[in-house]
Amino acid sequence: MRIARVCGIEFRVSPFFLLFLLAYASVGLLRETLLVFWVVLLHELAHVAAAACFGIRTERVELLPFGGVASFSEPLVASPAREAIIAVCGPAHNFAFAYLAAVLERSGFVSSSLARFLVETNIAIGLFNLLPGIPLDGGRILRAALVPTLGTVGASRLASAVGRVLGLCILMAGGIMAYAGHCNVLLPVLGGFLVFAASREARAVSWVRVRDTLRKKREFLAAGTMSVNLLAVHEKACLKDVVRHFVPGKLNVVLVFDTELVIRTLACELDVLKAMSEHGPDALAATIAR
Structure with missing residues (x-):
């Protein structure tokens, strides 16, 4: 009330x-x-x-x-x-x-x-x-x-x-x-x-x-720079496991590798969240690249 x-x-x-x-x-x-x-x-x-x-x-x-x-x-x-x-x-x-x-x-x-x-x-x-x-x-x-x-x-x-x-x-x-x-x-x-x-x-x-992600986006656009947390992720890793390694206060960037250690894609945390929204938290990291 x-x-x-x-x-x-x-x-x-x-x-x-x-x-x-x-x-x-x-x-x-x-x-x-x-x-x-x-x-x-x-x-x-x-x-x-x-x-x-x-x-x-x-x-x-x-x-x-x-x-x-x-x-x-x-x-x-x-x-x-x-x-x-x-x-x-x-x-x-x-x-x-x-x-x-x-x-x-x-x-x-x-x-x-x-x-x-x-x-x-x-x-x-x-x-x-x-x-x-x-x-x-x-x-x-x-x-x-x-x-x-x-x-x-x-x-x-x-x-x-x-x-x-x-x-x-x-x-x-x-x-x-x-x-x-x-x-x-x-x-x-x-x-x-x-x-x-x-x-x-x-x-x-x-x-x-x-x-938190939207706040960091606003701060990054306003300041022009931001500290980065870089993650190396296998393409068969679950998205819910990926986001557990995100660091608050830093812009999280994900490198998705295949089994040959070739980089499939480079994505920011907003891309990961979009993939989770579209495919669910149990979806694989490979879905980020699609």
Whole structure:
């Protein structure tokens, strides 16, 4: 649900977050509800500020339980180090906020009950977001660490799978607690949110590489030069295996060889993606030359 548009950024609230807030408000915790909303918003604005430092424009922010998802003008996976830095800024902000609340409480500027709630909420949000599964910040840090080994798509799929597993574990924990007579509305909401959001990101993985390629095309045409990652590929290699060796941030160029080590064709990554679109990911590299 869209709630506002500020400085060109569209702010939305997930239905899961609305359920979370309603659960708080329904038991008479209206003040706490507003504070949680504010803490989550500041967490996401920390990501927005970090992205702006790299010259990346934020297009949309969707608030979710214990965090949010920001959509940027370019895919962050193009630079794993940059994605990791932007991701870690969210939890870092929460821990700094918790420390500030404790300092203000000791100085007498805020009440003990308010400070305790802010400290506990920020620490909980910060730690939860460091869990290694997409869409959480820890999942994005994990993906950034795996990109050099598994490639953009492989790392994204693994981090999304971890996110789904974490969500299912939280749902199971909620079910076990309910069976034992300790009903906790928060756990099913969080578990459902993780499974839903991780599955959504997994479905969007195929578009990550396309967006990255189009971005590199624009940058190359604007700058006139770009670093190249050169790959030697046998004509019987599967296209899905070829793209796993693509390097984000570089223009990937493929040399297709036959069994006599004669070059069949020279192609850029856009040609490879077109071949995958036309013939499927299991098609052979020889189809690029046709």
